[in-house]
Amino acid sequence: MCNDYEQHIRWAEYCDMMQKLELGIPAHQSELDLPRADDVRINDMAPVMHATGDNIALSQMNFSFPPTGRGGPVFNFRSEGRQFANSKRCLIPASAFFEFTGKKYPKAKHRFTLNDATFLAIAGIWREGQGNHPAAFTMLTTMPGRDVEPYHNRQVVVLRPENWAAWIYLTKPEAELLRPLPGGSLIAETVRAGID
Template structure:
């Protein structure tokens, strides 16, 4: 599952998108709130978009919800059959996400980017920090769409910009929002060949 994504969004692109969507940007926000990264992995701090009064703010959270028992952090969260009205919803801005194929290390690495938009937002949930654990987030997943299915049996929920507000404010039902995109929505590029 997706445990690696990149964030190369320019601040001007971000501001332009937010203005087009009629989202307010807090006056204290700057390009420092949207640092670029080639690989954001589990337990890295990364920017997410969440509500702050009438605005949408960027804030740094830990990638991966702490485990309530044994095991590592939950970085992917299955969306089917769940309701998120009582959850803290967020958008995870990304240039692309990665999936890996193969049985031997290093596995082949495939990059998925959204067509027809300068960047994507992945549907997520976040939780406050407790004890030693900082505030954190996880990506929501669903069944794979036709662009991802040849590479993995699940995929993260990529929201088109026109659905960002519907997720943040939950003005549409979960089954309407949390589904894979139609064929041809994502560009796929193999960025690393796997071991033979």
């Protein structure tokens, strides 16, 4: 399951997209709020888009909820059968996400990008920090679409830009948003061959 993504979004591209979608950008935000990262992994701090009044703000949060009990950190959260109206919804901006195949390390690494956009957003939920833990986010998952199915039996929920506000403000049914994109929406590229 996706535990690694890439964030190579230029500030100008982000601003252009936000203006096109009429989502607004807080005046105090700048390119410093959208740092470049080749690999964002579990427990890394990364920018997350969330509602703040009339705008969508970028805030640095921890990638994964802290463990509860004996389990590990929660970095992927199954969306099926759940309702998120009372959750803090967010978008994780990414230029690509990765899936891994194989049984031996290093596993083959596959990079997925959105076919018709310079960057994508993954549906997520976030929580305020507790104690000495910072605010944190997790990615929502669903059954795989045609593009991801050859690589994994689950996938993160990738939202097209026209559905970003619908997820943040929940103005469309969750079942309509939290599903895989149609086949051909994602481009897969193997960026590292694995060991057989």
